[in-house]
Amino acid sequence: MSDTHFSPFETNLDREAALKTLREATAGADDGELFLERRRSEAMVFDDGRLKTASYDASEGFGLRAV
Numbered sequence: 480m481s482d483t484h485f486s487p488f489e490t491n492l493d494r495e496a497a498l499k500t501l502r503e504a505t506a507g508a509d510d511g512e513l514f515l516e517r518r519r520s521e522a523m524v525f526d527d528g529r530l531k532t533a534s535y536d537a538s539e540g541f542g543l544r545a546v
Contacts, residue, residue, distance in 0.1 A: 485517045491539075501543065508545040515541050 488494040497513060505511030517539045524532045 505545045511545040
């Protein structure tokens with residue numbers, strides 16, 4: 480698994496559109512935040528020195544909160 484830098488605004492997300500959405504969602508609120516996450520995991524299970532199962536998972540998501 481590579482250790483690549485997570486740069487959502489360089490690849491998947493328009494920075495200005497995200498800021499506009501955040502401003503609109505938090506209008507009138509005391510505080511707000513946009514949370515971005517990318518997760519990757521790998522697992523391998525060996526039994527008596529032999530690979531029994533292997534799995535890989537990747538997910539990306541976000542959360543928007545206004546307080």
